[in-house]
Amino acid sequence: MATSLPIPSATILMLRNGPKGLEVFMVVRHHQIDFASGALVFPGGKLAEGDDKVSDFCKGASTIDTELHYQVGAIREAFEECGILLAREKGKTELIGAARLATLEHYRKPLAKGELTIKAFLEAESLELACDRLQHYAHWVTPSMMPKRFDTQFYLARAPTDHLAIHDGYESVDSIWIRPDDALEGNKSGKFTIIFPTRLNIEMLSNAKTTDEAFEQAQSRKVVTVEP
Numbered sequence: 001m002a003t004s005l006p007i008p009s010a011t012i013l014m015l016r017n018g019p020k021g022l023e024v025f026m027v028v029r030h031h032q033i034d035f036a037s038g039a040l041v042f043p044g045g046k047l048a049e050g051d052d053k054v055s056d057f058c059k060g061a062s063t064i065d066t067e068l069h070y071q072v073g074a075i076r077e078a079f080e081e082c083g084i085l086l087a088r089e090k091g092k093t094e095l096i097g098a099a100r101l102a103t104l105e106h107y108r109k110p111l112a113k114g115e116l117t118i119k120a121f122l123e124a125e126s127l128e129l130a131c132d133r134l135q136h137y138a139h140w141v142t143p144s145m146m147p148k149r150f151d152t153q154f155y156l157a158r159a160p161t162d163h164l165a166i167h168d169g170y171e172s173v174d175s176i177w178i179r180p181d182d183a184l185e186g187n188k189s190g191k192f193t194i195i196f197p198t199r200l201n202i203e204m205l206s207n208a209k210t211t212d213e214a215f216e217q218a219q220s221r222k223v224v225t226v227e228p
Helices: 068-082 098-102 103-111 118-125 180-188 196-205 211-219
Strands: 007-018 021-029 044-047 087-089 126-132 135-141 149-157 170-177
Touching: 007 068, 007 211, 021 068, 021 180, 021 196, 021 211, 044 068, 044 149, 068 103, 068 126, 068 149, 087 180, 103 118, 103 170, 118 126, 135 211, 149 211, 170 180
Parallel strands: 007 149
Antiparallel strands: 007 021, 007 044, 021 170, 087 126, 135 149
């Protein structure tokens, strides 16, 4: 039997400091999605056409040890699935705020459906992606015996404090900010369905108590490719 080629994909662990410590944003996949349907996952998905055509719109990409189109895919997926956009007005240093973000809401669905490329979006709104806000976290490849395979890069990002994360209602039907330990306990009790790669990355994240700790631990650890 021929081995299927893994589909390039990107996933983002959006982090914040909650009342009881580190929290990560997770979504529940729509039951009609053909991969991980109904599971609690991090926002993410396969790379889209045009993700590799925006090198002039990406700040800080050279500081990360992964190919640019994975970083673009991670930021795009975060915007599509949870409404957080790691971007700046072209030439500015600060991230866009909540008021500016609200004017961009109508782009989420066309981007998600492939009706609009990320380059066309960035050009239309004079934005550039804040790739320097990403931290490479993990790299997983689906086993070769599986009929559908993914080559997925995982990234950490701090959620801007004034961006309201909310699921898209299209690929995701529910969402939650959750402590890693609570996600693991929910999986153990049967409250949540969490697939193997997601669970192991949550376990790794649970070693940190704050966003700063999570970034420091990731920066000190070498990312290796995992193919179960």
